[in-house]
Amino acid sequence: MKDTTLFELGSDLYDDNDLGMYYCGKRVKTLNHSYGPEIRNYYLFVLVNEGEATFFHKNGVIRLKKHDLLVMCPGEKIHYIAKTPWSIQWVGLYGKTVEKYMKILSIDGNSPIVKVEEYCEMERLLDDLHKIMGERNEYSKCRQIALIYQFFSFLLRNSSKKSVVDIPESAKRIIDYNFDKNITVKDISNMLYLSPEYLTRQFSEKYNISPKEYLIEKRIAFAKKLLTESTACISEISNSVGYEDQLYFSRIFKKKTGLSPLEFRKQAH
Secondary structure: OOOOOEEEEEEOOOOOOEEEEEEOOOEEEEEEEEEEEEEOOEEEEEEEEEOEEEEEEOOOEEEEHHHHOEEEEOOEEEEEEEEEOOEEEEEEOOOOOHHHHHHHOOOOOOEEEOOOOHHHHHHHHHHHHHHHHHOOHHHHHHHHHHHHHHHHHHHHHHHHHHOOOOOOHHHHHHHHHHHHOOOOOOHHHHHHHOOHHHHHHHHHHHHHOOHHHHHHHHHHHHHHHHHHHOOOHHHHHHHEEEEEEHHHHHHHHHHHHHHHHHHHHHHHO
């Protein structure tokens, strides 16, 4: 007999950021429901909308109730038996993006139940995800990805464990993506709400180089590449590596390489 309380849709979503979804679905007032014992090879997130269940966890029996989010982790045995009419929503996810957020949230087989504070918002989100699953187009795919990231944003905001910001790594990333702009260590420290002195100390301790010297190295390395692989003039190269003053760029370049930009280009060819 067909289960008229079950509504589930499969998905072919797989994003370039290594975010995939197997399916999402819901149960509405299912009687005498039980799950497992089963082991999944992906993450299955189950939001309890209504009802209570006995959850047989490896560390003991746990009461599963309304507004709980049960996270079934890969390789973990899951078994529960509903004691009342059972209404739930779920989504099955996999990929490196999911694994990253699970580590940040400290959710694993030892702590699989999350107390959801923003229950109404999460319920609507999962409902929207289920509704849009029936559409098979690029808009639907993009919307599904957005909703999944929003789902994790709820969990992150819900979590009492905040991820610790790696200051040196954040500064390094800013330099890596902005060395071609006219930025300084003070600009970078302002972005991170730190003093330049504190940033320099933290950065130097981790990378054995100051952020100022690392910024110069990135600029000089890219300038060398442009001098050898392009026909751009010196002023264009200077602007391309964050130096508005061509003469200052040439002085820095010679100090680091022993050659002027023009001499370096001639020698390279």
